[in-house]
Amino acid sequence: MAVYQVLFHVSDNETWPKAVTNIENFLKDVGPSGATIEVVANAAAVMTYYNQEKAELLERMQQLAAIGVKFTACRNALRAHQLDEQAKPDFVEVVPGGITEIVAKQAAGYLYIKP
């Protein structure tokens, strides 16, 4: 079976619940080994990673990360929102530029989805 490569782009905080549900449902359909998934958060969306009031949502992200979903944060966005890179959740990986990451991954064959 083909393994899909899929990139989810999240650029505001309101979209996170939709994005996480999208990924959970998608993985139910194709199975954890049926897709390589990366989430790129840029712009204001990086704030959710640091929002303690979103504990349940962050827990769902962490569970997805535990089965292989890669969650990234754009460094430009972290700086713009004065968020400390050292204080990010462990499951989040910082990338130098969110758009650059999206472009590079699409160029490498990832399919793009904006939830």
Add this chain to the structure above:
Amino acid sequence: MAVYQVLFHVSDNETWPKAVTNIENFLKDVGPSGATIEVVANAAAVMTYYNQEKAELLERMQQLAAIGVKFTACRNALRAHQLDEQAKPDFVEVVPGGITEIVAKQAAGYLYIKP
């Protein structure tokens, strides 16, 4: 002439008028036989299919369906919003998973647009 394969992804109700206008204008440019178009509605966007107050918009969708545009609804989203699959408009086709559908169609060569 090349026949384009285009997938429109609609994930909230507010975007529907824009999406329908997009498709109408696009088809004026390329002609009904110039493109194979599929609309995937997931998340809250599936509610519009059932909204009697949107009769005019639904009529425009139905006219597009009549000339070959495929409108789909994500079953996960229908369940999440407690919408009865049996009561859907005739022109709408239910797909098991909206994101899975988008991924499969992109992998098959469809171009992705988020209106």
Add this chain to the structure above:
Amino acid sequence: MAVYQVLFHVSDNETWPKAVTNIENFLKDVGPSGATIEVVANAAAVMTYYNQEKAELLERMQQLAAIGVKFTACRNALRAHQLDEQAKPDFVEVVPGGITEIVAKQAAGYLYIKP
């Protein structure tokens, strides 16, 4: 080094600051000769091109245009919002249909991003 072809789709006015920042940051990463960039504005997003209160944002767009970023406006959208094509900013190019432009450019190899 590969030259990326990237299309940014902007369909509402609120997204413009995010889109412009995205492009500025991306070009810092890949350099002006590292990417061919086109911005397609359709729907309500074309209004920003005419909004004198957004002078600073328009100035940033103009600077990007000066280093090769192509900014376009959908003619259908200009008409729908009763905007005079002759009065558009010099750096903006009108395309007959925004979606048709997006489809054609994606078909020609451009990567799609919705900021």
